[in-house]
Amino acid sequence: MTTVLAMLDRNTGQSPGDDRAAAAAAAEALGVDGVTAGIGTGPSGSVLAWGSGAVSAQVDHLQFTLGQGPGTDCAATGLPVLAPDLLAAESRWPAFSPAAGALGVRAVFAFPLSIGAMSVGTMLAHRAVQGPLADGAYTDALSLASAITVVLIERRSVRDGVQDGVVPAGWAAPETYRAQVHQATGMISVQLGVGLAEALVRLRAYSYGQDRPIADVAADVVARKLRFNES
Structure with a gap:
């Protein structure tokens, strides 16, 4: 050592x-x-x-x-x-x-x-x-x-x-840089009218339930391909 x-x-x-x-x-x-x-x-x-x-x-x-x-x-x-x-x-x-x-x-x-x-x-x-x-x-x-x-x-x-x-x-x-995840969390927070902590939980749950990388789900949210108040 x-x-x-x-x-x-x-x-x-x-x-x-x-x-x-x-x-x-x-x-x-x-x-x-x-x-x-x-x-x-x-x-x-x-x-x-x-x-x-x-x-x-x-x-x-x-x-x-x-x-x-x-x-x-x-x-x-x-x-x-x-x-x-x-x-x-x-x-x-x-x-x-x-x-x-x-x-x-x-x-x-x-x-x-x-x-x-x-x-x-x-x-x-x-x-x-x-x-x-x-x-x-x-x-x-x-x-x-x-x-x-x-x-x-x-x-x-x-x-x-x-x-x-x-x-x-x-x-x-570098692939683990999560700025987009945090951006998506903020957008979900606004869409659902919940706090950031709950929005991150929702994002994680969706990612896990769909068996998709959280970065991919976040990218869809940021690109407005996915809205949590419509899913």
């Missing part, structure tokens, strides 16, 4: 290649298959800002779409959430656990990105094999989360880093 922390210390800019290398090294050191980190807390979710891997991005996307999962709970409480066996945790996350299982993910470990008592995001590690983290990996994960927090804060916040809808090159998964 010392090597990973040194890589992070050198990469305070926005180099996707360095981010991918550091994320791969971090995953190996923790004994997991992928590690990502996102900035943002609360019901609106986070935006991926560090890491790499298609499965990692899909796990994050599932949590955002369904509004549940270890990372979602971690963001809400500011405390680590460990799910070494997602099948056993299906009662806790009835939609997320089987959906993650379909991706081949059996264990997920979430750690807060914090500055003092303030949580600013979440680091997520996943693995295809169920079981707890190896001895010492929990402490290493906390150290990694602290280092990632410093790197991402130095790169500025996600919101400040976005200009004209373009995601900075250093972000791990």
Whole structure:
């Protein structure tokens, strides 16, 4: 893990290649298959800002779409959430656990990105094999989360880093940028005369019920192809 922390210390800019290398090294050191980190807390979710891997991005996307999962709970409480066996945790996350299982993910470990008592995001590690983290990996994960927090804060916040809808090159998964989802949430709020939190729940429920990516549904709402007061 010392090597990973040194890589992070050198990469305070926005180099996707360095981010991918550091994320791969971090995953190996923790004994997991992928590690990502996102900035943002609360019901609106986070935006991926560090890491790499298609499965990692899909796990994050599932949590955002369904509004549940270890990372979602971690963001809400500011405390680590460990799910070494997602099948056993299906009662806790009835939609997320089987959906993650379909991706081949059996264990997920979430750690807060914090500055003092303030949580600013979440680091997520996943693995295809169920079981707890190896001895010492929990402490290493906390150290990694602290280092990632410093790197991402130095790169500025996600919101400040976005200009004209373009995601900075250093972000791990540009496809997960969710400005359009938030725009659609606002439109649904107006259409139904409900608050933003309920509008986001309606959007998530529609996406889940139709088995469509939430980004696709949001795009239809923004393009005025779908109106929730007519559906």
